[in-house]
Amino acid sequence: MVFALDVFGDRWSLLVIRDLAMRESSTYSQFLAAGEGISTNVLADRLKRLEAKGILSKEPDPEHAGRSRYRLTPKGRDLLPVLLEMIRWSAKHDPESPIPADLRATFESDPRAAIAEWLALLSSRPT
């Protein structure tokens, strides 16, 4: 597990990964606009580290020269179950969870379905 913690055992890496999981592909400014409050230097550092660790890939934006898009690699996508369990735990134990109470039951039985339903409700609010 130390291996996992070396990769994303800090405050921001998992939020970056979550943004990517929710959006499939993202630009630098989209990460910043996600509203978690990450600062520009830390974001640049995390993107560099996560790319070096093989969690995400950086490629030039085909539409805008000079811009880049980030997306999860298969290795990064394989972190989704971890994210799901963390979101499930948050939904269950956070008294101020933004997730409606009736959805929490669904979370227990079928997390993936609940996530889908929840994202349909509000796709841009912090968990």
Place this chain on the structure above:
Amino acid sequence: MVFALDVFGDRWSLLVIRDLAMRESSTYSQFLAAGEGISTNVLADRLKRLEAKGILSKEPDPEHAGRSRYRLTPKGRDLLPVLLEMIRWSAKHDPESPIPADLRATFESDPRAAIAEWLALLSSRPT
């Protein structure tokens, strides 16, 4: 998910929780002896924070006066699926995983069974 990261979104909290999950109950020196390299002041701080967050409880050791034992609360025990997924991911993607190759397949199909089997093999090695 920010709620979860507030609780254990750092390098050490999850290692403390994992130690507790593997041992059911632990003393201060047992955490230190787990060999992850946590320093004494940080350990004391994490135990305090995790207790305040309701993840673990501290109780006097019935056998040794003046000593304490720590154990997971139900809320803390509910983090086990998160740990399992992280261990699964590490086992799958860490090229130097201490988990035998044949066990990795089991991990994919039945993580809990694999964990039990693996713990039977070696219960005190870092993952």
Place this chain on the structure above:
DNA sequence: GCGAGCGCTTGCATTTTGAAAGCGTCGCCC
């Protein structure tokens, strides 16, 4: 009582973080 753990706390140097400003490149508009 006294020496050896145990369970922390304290002090201090080093590292990481956060806030803000700066800077080069690209595309647009005139």
Place this chain on the structure above:
DNA sequence: GGGCGACGCTTTCAAAATGCAAGCGCTCGC
């Protein structure tokens, strides 16, 4: 074709977190 934003970072510097080592009160065995 030159000025002007927006974008994608980098730099600077103060503040917070971490790591290391030492210290300190308590209890237990002798």
